[in-house]
C-alpha cells in the first residue's frame with residue numbers, strides 16, 4: 541500500500557545529492573570524534589581499521605539505505621512500507637522507519653547541545669579569549685558545562701538555524717544550505733591543513749596517523765572503529781533514506797555512495813592531520829579523548845602565531861559540519877509529518893524543532909542541575925548518546941542489511957542498483973554476510989561492555 545501520493549521534491553542534480561549526503565555524513569563525528577578516537581585508540585591502527593570498516597560495512601550499507609529511500613519514494617516509514625509491500629513482505633518492516641526517525645530526533649537533541657559548545661568556542665575565539673595552561677583550558681570547559689543558561693542559549697540558537705533551513709524545503713532549504721556551507725567547509729579545511737603544515741609538526745602527525753603498527757590493532761580498536769564508521773556515515777537513522785527518496789532514478793547509487801564515503805573519510809583525515817600537527821608541535825597529548833578539540837587544541841592556539849584566527853576558522857569549520865548533519869537529522873520526521881499528516885512544512889519543522897529543543901534543554905541540565913538523575917549510571921546526555929549510537933543505530937543498520945540482503949529479493953535490489961553482474965554479486969554477498977556479522981559484533985560489544 542502506497543502512503544505518499546503528493547508530488548515529491550527531487551534534488552537538482554546528482555551533485556546536489558552527493559553534496560547533501562556528504563553534508564549529513566561529515567559532522568561532529570568526523571572532525572570532533574574521529575581525531576580524538578584516533579588519538580586515544582592507537583593512532584594509525586584505528587585509522588586503518590576504520591578505513592576497512594567504511595569499505596566493508598559502511599559503504600554497502602549506505603548503498604542499501606539509499607536504495608530503499610529511492611525505491612520507496614517517501615519518508616522513512618512510507619519508504620519501508622512501500623518497498624515491503626512491493627516485494628511481498630509484511631508491513632512490520634515499517635517499524636524500521638519509525639526507529640530511524642525517532643532515533644534521529646533523539647540524536648539531534650544532544651547533537652545540538654554539543655554544537656552549542658562549538659558556537660560558544662567560536663565566540664570565545666572571536667573575542668580574543670585565550671587559555672595558556674591545561675588547568676585554565678579545563679576550567680573554561682567546566683565553567684561552560686556548569687552553566688545551564690549558557691548551554692541552553694547556544695543550543696537554542698543552533699536549533700533555530702537547523703529548523704530555519706528545513707522549514708524552507710528540500711531544494712530551497714536543505715540543498716541551498718549545503719551548496720553554500722559544504723564548499724566553505726572544504727576550503728577552510730584545506731586552508732587549516734596547509735596552515736598546520738607550516739605552523740605545526742606535520743611529519744609527526746603523518747607518522748602518528750599512517751605508520752601502521754599492526755600490533756596496535758586490538759579488539760577494542762576494531763570495535764571502536766566499526767562503531768565510528770557507522771556514526772560517521774549517518775547510517776540507520778532514516779537520514780540517508782530520506783535523502784535517497786529525493787534522488788532521481790538515473791543516478792548511480794554505487795557511484796554516489798563511493799563519493800560520499802571517500803569525502804567523509806578524507807575530511808576526517810585532513811582534520812586529524814591539521815589537529816595533530818599542532819598537538820605535536822606544542823608537545824600536547826593526542827590521547828586526551830573527547831576534550832581534544834576543546835581543551836587540548838586551545839592550548840596550541842595560544843602558542844601558535846595567528847592562533848586566534850586559526851581558532852576562528854577551526855570552530856567555523858566544525859560548526860558548518862555540525863549544521864549540515866543536524867539538518868539531516870530533522871528532515872526524516874518533518875517529511876513524515878508533511879506527507880502522512882499533510883502538515884504545512886514550516887509548521888512541521890518548527891513544531892518538531894520545539895520538541896527536540898525541549899529535550900535538548902534536559903540534556904543541558906544533565907551536566908549541572910540534573911546531574912544526579914541517572915539512567916543506568918549515566919546522565920541524560922550520555923544515556924541518550926548510548927541509546928542511539930550503541931543500540932538504535934546498530935540495530936537499525938542490521939535490520940536494513942537483513943531487509944535488503946534477505947527480504948527484498950535479488951531482482952528488486954538489482955533493478956535499483958543497476959550494477960554490472962559481478963560487482964552486484966560481490967556487493968550483495970558482502971551485504972548479506974559480512975555486514976550483519978560486523979554489526980552484530982559492534983552491537984554485542986556495546987551491550988556487553990567489551991569496549992569503552
Ligand code: PFF
Nearest residue numbers: 565567568569772774777779
Ligand atoms: N554523521 C554525523 C557525524 O558524523 O557527525 C552524525 C549523524 C548525522 C548521525 C545524521 C546520524 C544521522 F542520521
